[in-house]
Amino acid sequence: MPEFDLDSFKKTWQEQPVKPKYDNNEILKMLNKKSRNYMKYIFWISVIEFLFFSVLGVFYLIQSNESDSFLSILEKMGVHKDSQLVAKLDNIYLIVKILSLVVTGFFVLKFYQNYRKIKIEEDLKLFIIRIITFKKTVNAFILTNIGLLLVLMSAFIGFTFYIINIQNIEVSNSTLIGFLVGIIIGTILCVSLIWVYYRLVYGIIMSRLDKNLSQLKEIESQEN
Template sequence: MPEFDLDSFKKTWQEQPVQSKYDQNEILKMLNKKSRNYMKYIFWISVAEFLFFSILGLFYIVKSNDSQSFLSILEKMGVQKDVELETKLDNIYLLIKILSLLVTGFFVVIFYLNYRKIRVEEDLKKFIIRIITFKKTVNAFIITNIGLLIVLILVLTGFVFYILNTQHIELSGSEFTGFIVGIIASTVLCVMLIWIYYRLVYGIIMGRLDKNLKQLKEIESQENI
């Protein structure tokens, strides 16, 4: 009986060629399909946000008491509430809501157009460019929403000072400091909440899309060798 040589067997086994489970074209198609799905998820999330804020906006328009909480703050500062003041504040809120819906609707359309441009038959370089463009659009959407929030706070702050000046109300040093600190703290908190929301909702999907993009770039670099 021949003697069994374990070292020789291991060496022979290691030298055997390993067949790849998927060829490069199959990997490219899988990455393409996954990337399209991730873009589709982001598109439907943005549609859901648009519908949610549209319904919420309509609800507040029907209720027409969206500005009451803000008016109560003004009253505590000594502002006299009247019909003209309520109308101006309601108009500001309505303008901000319409602007927010227009911006969200615009990005919904852009997401959809970017998604539609992704095709399996596109060459690898074009596909990578499409993904990068889509990522930039998502980042622009997040930054724009944060910017809208800051604009809203600035407009409301300017409105407060306008009303105080119109009604000849002077705040004490402590009241003015408290108001400014409250505005800054509220702005920072709201921006952080929005950032956390988008990082949780979009961040996971974008992370996977980034992983696909990295793999696609590696395939492209190998093709160019």
């Protein structure tokens, strides 16, 4: 019986070429499919957001008392509440609601268009461009929502000074400073909450999409 040399066997086994589990084409197909699914998740999340804000907007229209809290602040500053003031404030809220729904609806459409353009059999370089475009759309959606909030807060500040001027109200500096500080703190808190929400909801999906994008770029560099 021939003598079994374990060391020789181990050396021969280690020198054998290791075949990759998947080739680039198989990896590419998996990454494409995953990326498409991630985009689909973001699309449906945006649809849910649109429906949520639509229902919320209808609810507030029925209630028609959302301006009471801001009116109470104005009254504490000496502003006289009348039907004209309430109507103007309600119009501001209505414009903000419509603008918010239009912006959200626009991005829902953009997400859907970007998602539909992604094809698994698409050229790798073009596919990478599609993903980068989709990422830019998501970032634009987040920044636009934050921008809308800043515009809303600025509108409230401008409206407050407009009413004070129209009604010839003398407001102390300390009251004005307190009002502005409250608006600024409230804005910072709201922006922070929006940012945290999008980082949690969209950030997790986008981080995985980024990982796929890095792997796709690596495959493309190997092919060139």
